[in-house]
Structure formats: C-alpha cells, structure tokens
Amino acid sequence: MSQIVIDKVVKEYPVGRDTIVAVKNASLTIEKGSFVSIVGHSGSGKTTLLSLVGGMVSPTAGRVLFNGEDLYTWNSDRLSEYRCEQVGFMFQSASLLPILTAKENLMLPVAFRTRESPDNSHEQRADELLHAVGLSDKINTYPSQLSGGQQRRVAIARAFMNGPELILADEPTGDLDEETENDMMQFFLRMNKEHGTTFIMVTHNSDLARQTQQHLRMDRGVISAV
Ligand code: ADP
C-alpha cells in the first residue's frame, strides 16, 4: 500500500466573487521512505499541496489517503493526532515561540502528544537533534539571540521531535547559506535513510532537488513528474 495517495484532488479558494483554483485535479502516489522534491513558481500551489497532505486544508474535491485512510473522513481529534505525531512540519517561516529557548521550542510538540508527557528521554532527544543541526552551544538560547539561519535550524530540528513518519518541508533551507544548506540536506538524507522517514520538500535549489528520488513540478495548480 502506498503511504500517501492524492486522488483527483482539487482545491479552490473563494476570493470575493471569484474562485482561485490552487490545485487542479492532482493525482499522485508516494511510497513510504521516498524523498520527493517539488519545484515551481510562486503561486503555483506548492504550499497548498503540502497543506492538503498535512491535514490542514480540506480538498474541494478528491481524496488524500495516508496508509489507505482518507484523512478528511477522520474526526478532529484523529486529524490533530496525525498532524502532531505522524507528520513533522517545516514551514516557510521558522515560527519559533520567542518566550521559549531553543530546547523548549523542541519540547513543545511533545507536550501536545496524547500518549506521553515530556520526560528525560525527550530532553535527551531535543539535545541530540539540536546537536545534529549544529546548535549544541545554543540549546538554552532564546530565538531573539539567534541568527535567522540558526532559528531556521531550530525549526528543522523541531520537526523531528515526535519521530514523524512524514516530513512536509516548505523551502526549509531557503534562507540558509550554501554550506549550512548542504549540511541540512545531508541531515535530511540521513534521517530518510536511517529512519525511513518520507520527505516531501518544496525547494528552489536545483542542486538539492537533484539529490532526491522523485521530482515533481507544479505549474498553475497542475502537478507533473519531471
Ligand atoms: P505556492 O506555495 O506555490 O507559492 P500557494 O499554494 O501558496 O502557492 O498558492 C496557490 C494559489 O492559491 C495562489 O494564487 C494563492 O494566492 C492562492 N491562495 C493560497 N492560499 C490561499 C487562501 N488561504 N485564500 C485564498 N487564496 C489562497
């Protein structure tokens, strides 16, 4: 069974009296453990597609299946659990809470888990992830004392905190220098290989896209294989 099936999905947004068709009849399957890149111009529907797969935006038509189940038939508790525990998100902005340290920002997703409360093992995991993104010396630092690129790396680490099966990454390295960007890509590839984590990553960097297995392009809401 494919991990993700996007089946004839349409997403329309009403804007005044008009309707914007952000995703036009998209069909796509993604196998567990694959690394998918998506390229496309601004406004082509990339973020909308990630949001549909992430259980954040319901389709106007069509279905989004995860391990054979239609996300949008789930009740809101099940959908929240999916977003919190099965998916890791890297949004276009780093979106850290300013009143929490780097480590506390990583602990936050654990607090929303339904099954366990945070303990030492989670603290250790937060430390390890911050180490993996090169921020061992910034564990107890607040976002305002971090550079934009460092904040970005905290957000990258945070996405792995709940051991997700799927990472949805929206230009996750867009604001990093070339060397750090390559380091983060190596980290993603390692997580993909060692843990079988599926990645769907929007990127404008063709060097990064080339390192992925499945290449997609979006053009005015239409998705195609490259
Ligand atoms: P991309 O990520 O490729 O830049 P988006 O998915 O953000 O594209 O947007 C696709 C289209 O849908 C754009 O025309 C955008 O203006 C529109 N759009 C996105 N989100 C909304 C929304 N919440 N309400 C109305 N229109 C939206």
Ligand code: MG
């Ligand atoms: Mg976008």
